[in-house]
Amino acid sequence: MxxxxxxxxxxxxxxxxxxxxxxxxxxxxxxxxxxxxxxxxxxxxxxxxxxxxxxxxxxxxxxxxxxxxxxxxxxxxxxxxxxxxxxxxxxxxxxxxxxxxxxxxxxxxxxxxxxxxxxxxxxxFPADLPDAQPTAAEDAALATIRRDFATSLDEATGTLPAPGEASGTEWPAPPVVAPAN
Ligand SMILES: [Zn+2]
Ligand SMILES: [Zn+2]
Incomplete structure (x- = not known):
């Protein structure tokens, strides 16, 4: 816009x-x-x-x-x-x-x-629903994949966030509109 x-x-x-x-x-x-x-x-x-x-x-x-x-x-x-x-x-x-x-x-x-x-x-309007409703088995598989991925990521980068550092404020700021003149 x-x-x-x-x-x-x-x-x-x-x-x-x-x-x-x-x-x-x-x-x-x-x-x-x-x-x-x-x-x-x-x-x-x-x-x-x-x-x-x-x-x-x-x-x-x-x-x-x-x-x-x-x-x-x-x-x-x-x-x-x-x-x-x-x-x-x-x-x-x-x-x-x-x-x-x-x-x-x-x-x-x-x-x-x-x-x-x-x-x-x-x-x-009715609230949005989660996009997928995985079964319990799929949930468990996903959890394993996430855990393995996180572990390999940490091993690869060596950047395990220190406790307290992983806050939402680290996300990039949303785009801001230039003030209208
Ligand atoms: Zn229009
Ligand atoms: Zn108005």
């Missing part, structure tokens, strides 16, 4: 705000947040993302909106769509897909692949 991304509601500059692995652009006045489609995979269930996006594209193809909020990136009017949600992460209509349990409304720009969530809307 460019360095200046205006809030669709108040036009204040949205601020890039990391939340764990999820980076979104938050209105300083609390109106909501914009997130790219790809970034949503850090936060939402895949089936809801797929459904959200297919509904947004279908709406856009059917007719470009003439009312609604402007996209923070291109100023086109965003489509407003209502996404059915459920607790599983199985695509709609596939084996294992459960009944819909909710409806959430969001705005989307299909051109920029940007989704606008009003304040709190993203938290209404």
């Amino acid at each position: 460019s360095s200046t991304v205006p809030c669709p509601i108040c036009k204040a500059s949205l601020q890039l705000t990391p939340d764990g692995e999820f980076n979104s652009w938050v209105c300083p006045a609390g109106h909501g947040r914009a997130a790219t489609l790809s970034e949503l995979y850090e936060r939402m269930q895949e089936d809801e993302i797929h459904r959200l996006w297919s509904l947004a594209k279908a709406s856009w193809v059917a007719s470009e909106p003439v009312t609604g909020r402007a996209c923070p990136m291109c100023d086109r009017l965003m489509v407003t769509i209502t996404v059915p949600t459920d607790v599983d992460e199985v695509d709609e209509g596939q084996p294992g897909d459960g009944a819909d349990t909710g409806l959430e409304t969001v705005d989307a720009c299909v051109v920029d692949e940007v989704i606008w969530f009003e304040e709190g809307e993203i938290d209404e």
Whole structure:
């Protein structure tokens, strides 16, 4: 995104705000947040993302909106769509897909692949599930692989972190947007 991304509601500059692995652009006045489609995979269930996006594209193809909020990136009017949600992460209509349990409304720009969530809307979506649900045997195998790998890594590099040194602050800082002029 460019360095200046205006809030669709108040036009204040949205601020890039990391939340764990999820980076979104938050209105300083609390109106909501914009997130790219790809970034949503850090936060939402895949089936809801797929459904959200297919509904947004279908709406856009059917007719470009003439009312609604402007996209923070291109100023086109965003489509407003209502996404059915459920607790599983199985695509709609596939084996294992459960009944819909909710409806959430969001705005989307299909051109920029940007989704606008009003304040709190993203938290209404069911929480993302772990990507894989390994069996106990797979878990055990993974633990062994990790342990062996860590051991060989330590042997190879001789860089066993001292106790207390391995803190989250050692991760690289997230990208920071240059202040708008
Ligand atoms: Zn705002
Ligand atoms: Zn746009």
